Amino acid sequence: MRAFEAAARLGSFTAAAESLNVTQGAVSRQIKELEGVIGRPLFRRSGPRLFLTEQGRAFADQLAEIFADLQQAFWNVQGYEETATVTISTLPSVATRWLAARLSEFDRDFPDVDLKVLASRDLADFRTGSIDGAIRFGQGNWPEVEAEYIGGETVCPVCTPGFVAEHNLNYPEDLLQVRLFHSDMEEGWQGWFHHASVVPPPSLRGPQLGDDAATMQAVLNGQGVALGRTLLVADDLADGKLVQPFPVSLPISFGYWFVTEKPSRDDPHLMAVRSWLIERIRNTLEGEIG
Incomplete structure (x- = not known):
């Protein structure tokens, strides 16, 4: 057995x-x-x-x-006291660019919970029994799970202050002359330029690194401009490491969801961690850094 x-x-x-x-x-x-x-x-x-x-x-x-x-x-x-372990699956970009910076706060709020994060681009498979919950980025239409909507996402151009000065980025159309990093989001640079009232060429060149965390690291290294998701760039914008050369944000069709198996387990530790994560993500999306 x-x-x-x-x-x-x-x-x-x-x-x-x-x-x-x-x-x-x-x-x-x-x-x-x-x-x-x-x-x-x-x-x-x-x-x-x-x-x-x-x-x-x-x-x-x-x-x-x-x-x-x-x-x-x-x-x-x-005579041991129980320490609970809660395992959360999420995208590598969310784990690296958002969650890692909040682990000290988590430890303070949950001294009796060990958080285990599984960072993967694959959808969490609850059938293995090794995952308690997941933060997913999408439209919430996943079968056989319970998905609670956390919040919507927008994207905007981000780069370093030095890159803005070096390339004289004064108007949105100036971005057509610099390296643009691309992603696999449906709403990309073509959509943003139209949203900013700029008619782009039919094809926009530029690298696609396949992972948002890698893309944002390249941007932080002064290599170009990317469309940054609010959740992933909020901390660097607050710290001044990145700037928005133009305050034009494009709403996208994907949002963040907290997902559990169906039917959801009535685990008090998981429920508390879920509430904590949902509140902190919503705060970041609404502009409250921390």
């Missing part, structure tokens, strides 16, 4: 074997024996991926609670 619970939680026989310090074959054999005793399959495979059956999911959920109670009982008899 311990082998099955680990495989269900981690979504892999190999990962379960590593966590239990046994071989992958041992985990596979133990689960096969367990399925023989129960008389029905607990997992199904689809190509290389491993999924729990309906009965397997129900069994895994009950076992997870039982093992957690056993662990807590062990800690209690030793």
